Amino acid sequence: xxxxxxxxxxxxxxxxxxxxxxxxxxxxxxxxxxxxxxxxxxxxxxxxxxxxxxxxxxxxxxxxxxxxxxxxxxxxxxxxxxxxxxxxxxxxxxxxxxxxxxxxxxxxxxxxxxxxxxxxxxxxxxxxxxxxxxxxxxxxxxxxxxxxxxxxxxxxxxxxxxxxxxxxxxxxxxxxxxxxxxxxxxxxxxxxxxxxxxxxxxxxxxxxxxxxxxxxxxxxxxxxxxxxxxxxxxxxxxxxxxxxxxxxxxxxxxxxxxxxxxxxxxxxxxxxxxxxxxxxxxxxxxxxxxxxxxxxxxxxxxxxxxxxxxxxxxxxxxxxxxxxxxxxxxxxxxxxxxxxxxxxxxxxxxxxxxxxxxxxxxxxxxxxxxxxxxxxxxxxxxxxxxxxxxxxxxxxxxxxxxxxxxxxxxxxxxxxxxxxxxxxxxxxxxxxxxxxxxxxxxxxxxxxxxxxxxxxxxxxxxxxxxxxxxxxxxxxxxxxxxxxxxxxxxxxxxxxxxxxxxxxxxxxxxxxxxxxxxxxxxxxxxxxxxxxxxxxxxxxxxxxxxxxxxxxxxxxxxxxxxxxxxxxxxxxxxxxxxxxxxxxxxxxxxxxxxxxxxxx
Amino acid sequence: xxxxxxxxxxxxxxxxxxxxxxxxxxxxxxxxxxxxxxxxxxxxxxxxxxxxxxxxxxxxxxxxxxxxxxxxxxxxxxxxxxxxxxxxxxxxxxxxxxxxxxxxxxxxxxxxxxxxxxxxxxxxxxxxxxxxxxxxxxxxxxxxxxxxxxxxxxxxxxxxxxxxxxxxxxxxxxxxxxxxxxxxxxxxxxxxxxxxxxxxxxxxxxxxxxxxxxxxxxxxxxxxxxxxxxxxxxxxxxxxxxxxxxxxxxxxxxxxxxxxxxxxxxxxxxxxxxxxxxxxxxxxxxxxxxxxxxxxxxxxxxxxxxxxxxxxxxxxxxxxxxxxxxxxxxxxxxxxxxxxx
Numbered sequence: 029x030x031x032x033x034x035x036x037x038x039x040x041x042x043x044x045x046x047x048x049x050x051x052x053x054x055x056x057x058x059x060x061x062x063x064x065x066x067x068x069x070x071x072x073x074x075x076x077x078x079x080x081x082x083x084x085x086x087x088x089x090x091x092x093x094x095x096x097x098x099x100x101x102x103x104x105x106x107x108x109x110x111x112x113x114x115x116x117x118x119x120x121x122x123x124x125x126x127x128x129x130x131x132x133x134x135x136x137x138x139x140x141x142x143x144x145x146x147x148x149x150x151x152x153x154x155x156x157x158x159x160x161x162x163x164x165x166x167x168x169x170x171x172x173x174x175x176x177x178x179x180x181x182x183x184x185x186x187x188x189x190x191x192x193x194x195x196x197x198x199x200x201x202x203x204x205x206x207x208x209x210x211x212x213x214x215x216x217x218x219x220x221x222x223x224x225x226x227x228x229x230x231x232x233x234x235x236x237x238x239x240x241x242x243x244x245x246x247x248x249x250x251x252x253x254x255x256x257x258x259x260x261x262x263x264x265x266x267x268x269x270x271x272x273x274x275x276x277x278x279x280x281x282x283x284x285x286x287x288x289x290x291x292x293x294x295x296x297x298x299x300x301x302x303x304x305x306x307x308x309x310x311x312x313x314x315x316x317x318x319x320x321x322x323x324x325x326x327x328x329x330x331x332x333x334x335x336x337x338x339x340x341x342x343x344x345x346x347x348x349x350x351x352x353x354x355x356x357x358x359x360x361x362x363x364x365x366x367x368x369x370x371x372x373x374x375x376x377x378x379x380x381x382x383x384x385x386x387x388x389x390x391x392x393x394x395x396x397x398x399x400x401x402x403x404x405x406x407x408x409x410x411x412x413x414x415x416x417x418x419x420x421x422x423x424x425x426x427x428x429x430x431x432x433x434x435x436x437x438x439x440x441x442x443x444x445x446x447x448x449x450x451x452x453x454x455x456x457x458x459x460x461x462x463x464x465x466x467x468x469x470x471x472x473x474x475x476x477x478x479x480x481x482x483x484x485x486x487x488x489x490x491x492x493x494x495x496x497x498x499x500x501x502x503x504x505x506x507x508x509x510x511x512x513x514x515x516x517x518x519x520x521x522x523x524x525x526x527x528x529x530x531x532x533x534x535x536x537x538x539x540x541x542x543x544x545x546x547x548x549x550x551x552x553x554x555x556x557x558x559x560x561x562x563x564x565x566x567x568x569x570x571x572x573x574x575x576x577x578x579x580x581x582x583x584x585x586x587x588x589x590x591x592x593x594x595x596x597x598x599x600x601x602x603x604x605x606x607x608x609x610x611x612x613x614x615x616x617x618x619x620x621x622x623x624x625x626x627x628x
Numbered sequence: 629x630x631x632x633x634x635x636x637x638x639x640x641x642x643x644x645x646x647x648x649x650x651x652x653x654x655x656x657x658x659x660x661x662x663x664x665x666x667x668x669x670x671x672x673x674x675x676x677x678x679x680x681x682x683x684x685x686x687x688x689x690x691x692x693x694x695x696x697x698x699x700x701x702x703x704x705x706x707x708x709x710x711x712x713x714x715x716x717x718x719x720x721x722x723x724x725x726x727x728x729x730x731x732x733x734x735x736x737x738x739x740x741x742x743x744x745x746x747x748x749x750x751x752x753x754x755x756x757x758x759x760x761x762x763x764x765x766x767x768x769x770x771x772x773x774x775x776x777x778x779x780x781x782x783x784x785x786x787x788x789x790x791x792x793x794x795x796x797x798x799x800x801x802x803x804x805x806x807x808x809x810x811x812x813x814x815x816x817x818x819x820x821x822x823x824x825x826x827x828x829x830x831x832x833x834x835x836x837x838x839x840x841x842x843x844x845x846x847x848x849x850x851x852x853x854x855x856x857x858x859x860x861x862x863x864x865x866x867x868x869x870x871x872x873x874x875x876x877x878x879x880x881x882x883x884x885x886x887x888x889x890x891x892x893x894x895x896x897x898x899x900x901x902x903x904x905x906x907x908x909x910x911x912x913x914x915x916x917x918x919x920x921x922x923x924x925x926x927x928x929x930x931x932x933x934x935x936x937x938x939x940x941x942x943x944x945x946x947x948x949x950x951x952x953x954x955x956x957x958x959x960x961x962x963x964x965x966x967x968x969x
Contacts, residue, residue: 093845093944166842172819173802173844178767263820269803270818303707304715309725334805334840335816336797336823339751343744350736357732358725360696365724367703369716374708382704389696393689396736400685400743402678402750405813406667409805409840470656475665475809477840480848487836488663492656 050583052136053544057143058122059440064147065114069426071154072106073507075099077500080464084497086485096481097164098157098183104167105187108287109194110150112421115429116290117146117201120229122440124205126535126542127223129214129551134207136581137622142201144591149193152598156186159602163187166479168276169250171261171269176254182602188251189598195240195247196594202233202240209233214534216553220314223533224307227314228293231321235282235289238325243279246272251601270335277328285324287421289317291384291428292359298381298435299363301531303370306557309362316355316362323352333401334408342401349399356392360385376450380431383458387423391416394469409479412472418465430457430510435529442522442540449513456506463499467492532557537569545578584625590618635706642701646694654690665836667809672827673792674750678813681746685739692735754794754826759787762796765804765817767843767947768850769909769922779869782909784917785854788862789832797823805841808854814840829856838923845945851923872900873912874967884964887957895948898968908948915969921946933962 048056079099082090091099121139125132133139156162163183165174174184209222209230222230250272252258259265261272300307307313329337329345337345363385372378394416398404407413430453437445470492476483483489527536537559538547549570555561562568593614600608631639661668670679707715763785764771772785787793797806799817806825807814815825839850857865876885885901892911893903899912918927921943925931936958939948953961 093848097842097845097847170803170842173842178802178844263818268820270821304709305717306719308718309720312720312725334814335818336821339747342747342751346743346747347740350740353736354729354732358729361728361731362720362725364696364699364703365718365721367700367707369718370703370707371709371713371715372704372707374704382700386697386700389700390693393693396739397682397685397689400681400739402743402746402813403682403685405678405815406682406809408814409842410667466653467656470660473657473667474660474663475667475836475838477807477838477847479842482848487665488660 047583049588050140050585052132052140052581052584052587054121054125054132054136054139055542055544055546057139058118058120060143061114061121061146062118062440064150065111065118068106068110068150068154069112069115070507072103072111073504075103075106077504079103080497080500082481083483083493085494086490087482091481093481094161094164097479098162100479101164101166101187102154102157102162105153105163105190107421108167108283109191110153112287112425112429113198114146114150116229116232116287119225119290119294119429119432119436120205123436123535124208124226124229125212126439126538126546127226127533128209128212128217129534129547129553130208130212131546131550131578132581133204134212135204137584137587138200138204140584140587141590142197142204144588145193145200145594146197148591148595148598149190149197152193152595152602153186153190156183156190159186168280169272170276171250171253171267171272172263174250174254174272175262185251185254185602188247188254189601192244192247192251193594193598195244198236199240202236206230206233206237214550214553216558217534220311221553221556221558222314223293224296224310224313224317225290225293228289228296228317231317232286232289235286235321235324239279239282242275246275246279249275255601270332273332273335274328277331278325281328281331282321282324284420285321287425288388288428289320291425291432292317294428294432294435295363295381295384297531297533298377298431299366300557301435301529302373302375302378302381303367304373304530305366305370306532306560307362308365308368309358310556312358313362316358319355320352320359323348323355327352330399330401330404333404346399346401350396353392353396353399360389360392375434376445376447376454377431377434379451379454379458380427380434383454384424384427384431387419387427387461391419391423394419407472409477410472411468411476411478414478415465415468415472418461418468422461422465427457427461430454436535437517438524438528439535439540439542441518442524443517443520444524444528445517446513449509449516453506453509453513456502456509460499460502460504460506464496464503465499467495467499471496527559530563532560534558545580548572548576582627584622586618586622586625590615590622593618635702638705639698639702642705643694643698645701646698649697650690650694657686665809665838669810671831671833671835672811672829674825674827675809675811675813676830677746677750681739681742684742688735688739750826754824755792755828758792758794758826760794760796761785761787762798763806763817764798764800765806765839765843765850766800767802768839768846768943768945770804770806770837770839770850770852771800771909774866777866777870779866780910781869781913781917783852783919783922785837785852786862786865787829787854787856788859789829789856791859792826792828794826795824797825802843803841804839804843804850806837807840808835808837808852810835811837811854811856816841829854832856832858836923846943849922849924849943851919853918853923868916868969869913871913873898874969875900876964877967878963880960880963881967882964884960884962887953887961888964891951891953892961911965911968913968915966929962929966932965933958936961 082088160182249260253260259267261267261269326348330349398407434445474488476489524540534551537551593611596607596611660666670676760776762773769783771782773780797817799819804817805814812825812827815823835854837852876882889901889903893905895905895907896911897904920927920931920935938950939946
């Protein structure tokens with residue numbers, strides 16, 4: 029075998045662990061994203077349970093103020109960057125090539141790199157609990173509280189470096205995925221025949237490509253303010269803390285759509301399959317998703333209505349925010365139109381998908397309320413907002429992800445999750461979620477601010493806080509049911525046929541789970557719902573040619589190595605700069621080896 | 629296609645379920661209006677203007693919620709798979725889609741116009757002859773200064789009823805937020821930015837305020853009271869605040885004054901004595917205030933003593949350190965401070 033001079037020889041598949049460490053297969057990478065994301069989902073859920081336990085009664089003593097501030101900051105950071113985003117990336121990794129009829133993503137090694145950089149960033153951020161204290165300035169880290177003067181520990185440095193690594197990973201993945209969608213579709217798969225899930229993820233990729241550079245700049249400014257005596261955000265030296273808020277929200281508002289659009293895509297796949305009819309208003313669905321994304325870049329200051337914005341900007345940002353209700357409404361009505369006239373099979377995936385419509389509607393409506401700055405002046409930074417974001421991100425994003433897990437599980441593993449346990453999981457999660465988050469509306473109306481580690485008994489907040497805490501434990505129980513379901517199912521023998529749900533999209537045209545090369549023969553797409561078209565027109569699956577040989581990209585060490593190098597880059601900033609130098613050396617070496625690595 | 633009797637029945641059942649749920653929600657919603665720090669019982673002109681828009685938007689959102697949830701539920705019941713029924717293969721309906729694009733457009737316009745009107749009405753300059761107040765947020769307490777009247781106090785803002793109040797918002801360190809739900813929506817106190825808000829209290833009483841922007845360790849303990857009183861009571865209060873500190877009465881308090889002017893003076897001002905520190909709250913009339921440590925607890929002997937004994941223990945992160953005072957010193961200091969009314 030040819031070996032480029034000075035580089036490692038190509039990786040061989042020698043053991044299971046080595047296979048996973050050097051894999052460039054999108055399905056394996058998707059599985060790693062999924063397992064990692066779910067593990068962090070459990071961690072963030074545990075943090076939430078501690079928070080709710082502390083707040084169950086007035087003057088709680090479960091955790092102290094400093095720990096509480098770390099917990100709510102890390103709960104948000106973990107859920108957003110280490111759970112929901114990677115779970116979305118997991119589905120996208122696994123299903124993007126399968127749904128567009130390709131054999132892998134455009135840049136398989138880059139795909140592996142984005143996972144390893146993500147893992148490094150995730151571990152680094154979480155390790156802050158052990159090394160001197162986690163970030164405690166909220167996920168938004170507002171200046172000047174985030175300045176060294178007011179946050180002297182290393183928590184905020186872990187925040188900066190962790191997010192820089194995670195952002196790099198997301199940027200790599202987004203470019204890779206966008207190129208894949210645009211260039212690698214099967215014959216006949218025009219853009220307006222793309223599954224809506226792929227469309228929504230494509231939109232997500234562009235949101236990330238456009239917004240991540242902004243937060244990267246802001247994080248580097250914060251890093252310099254904290255460590256190298258610059259004063260970008262220091263008011264006493266002529267800096268401006270409001271600048272941080274603008275830069276942060278120019279990124280973080282689109283980020284909200286990064287979290288919710290994948291789930292909108294998932295339910296847009298699930299609803300038609302189990303209603304047994306095509307998605308209602310496909311084009312409107314696609315354009316509404318794109319419109320939400322475009323408008324999403326013009327609304328960031330609605331997070332800043334109370335910062336003393338002048339009259340005109342308040343009106344402008346209020347108008348643009350309210351405008352988002354229009355494409356969002358179109359989506360909700362089209363999902364309802366998909367149910368209308370159907371023959372709906374109610375299995376667990378469908379329970380989650382239908383409840384997504386209801387819960388997301390509630391979150392959307394409370395969002396329209398504080399799009400009005402006068403209303404926002406009472407709701408901003410109160411528990412009403414906590415209720416709102418959890419209806420969108422739990423009732424929306426997480427519920428959509430669970431719908432996707434039940435729907436695609438046979439394709440992912442060749443096995444069906446147990447339906448009885450699935451229903452128990454759904455009902456306990458649905459009840460727990462409403463019990464936890466609906467009372468938070470009342471707490472906000474009653475004047476309870478967010479992010480307080482304790483409260484007095486005489487404010488009328490005891491009852492609903494207790495109810496919310498009970499709800500949180502019901503939620504935890506529901507996740508436990510899912511875990512039991514997962515592990516018992518994984519011990520069964522695979523028995524899923526290619527297309528158990530009679531679904532219309534291409535991932536169901538291959539075996540469950542798919543072979544390493546995805547498709548024996550690249551499918552030809554003749555309709556927006558290709559498998560239904562083939563079924564209704566009697567088109568058989570193409571014959572597999574004899575002596576089939578498919579060239580797949582070989583495994584590679586270099587993504588792992590470069591991921592390790594970039595982790596050292598970050599660890600060095602937090603400990604000793606010599607490690608950063610070592611990281612640079614490793615990265616340069618990896619690039620060299622990567623470029624010269626033989627490809628077969 | 630005429631809907632079947634079955635479909636009509638199931639839709640009515642769905643509507644009933646959603647209406648009952650909505651009624652329960654409304655009961656919970658409405659009950660919060662009687663809580664001490666409620667956002668739903670406005671008692672100033674600007675808070676009332678905000679509340680009017682709030683009510684309109686709440687009603688519209690409620691109607692949409694009831695409509696959407698009823699239809700989702702009804703479709704789930706009506707179109708559940710049954711033998712002999714096939715799904716209708718509909719791809720869309722342009723006329724219907726245009727129609728339901730217009731629904732949110734109309735609703736959005738209906739909430740936008742009154743919202744913008746309130747923004748214009750409430751964010752402009754305060755009326756002439758307003759009472760001027762400079763409110764400064766500190767980690768973790770509020771300072772209130774009346775620049776025209778010369779008074780200075782902390783954590784307890786006194787205001788005359790029926791006169792407009794113009795509040796200039798400043799910060800001594802990080803971003804805080806000034807929020808008295810019954811009198812005014814919140815506006816942030818941002819260092820380097822002098823934000824403003826104004827309102828006219830319409831009723832006497834004591835109203836609760838709390839910092840709404842996360843500001844560090846003891847964010848939860850950054851509360852304040854607003855005392856709205858008659859013009860005469862307010863004038864009397866201002867006069868009492870302008871006076872120098874009351875002289876120490878008795879040997880215990882005199883010893884306490886000695887501690888105050890040596891140890892406490894590093895951070896606190898007590899006008900009429902040599903204590904002129906600029907870091908903590910002005911203590912000249914500390915005994916006239918009803919709470920301690922920024923609204924944490926009532927201003928009584930036990931609480932004051934506990935606070936002085938170990939501030940960071942009762943208020944996490946407190947900038948006031950444990951001064952390691954002896955029991956005797958604590959008694960003396962409490963006696964002195966309680967005379968500063």
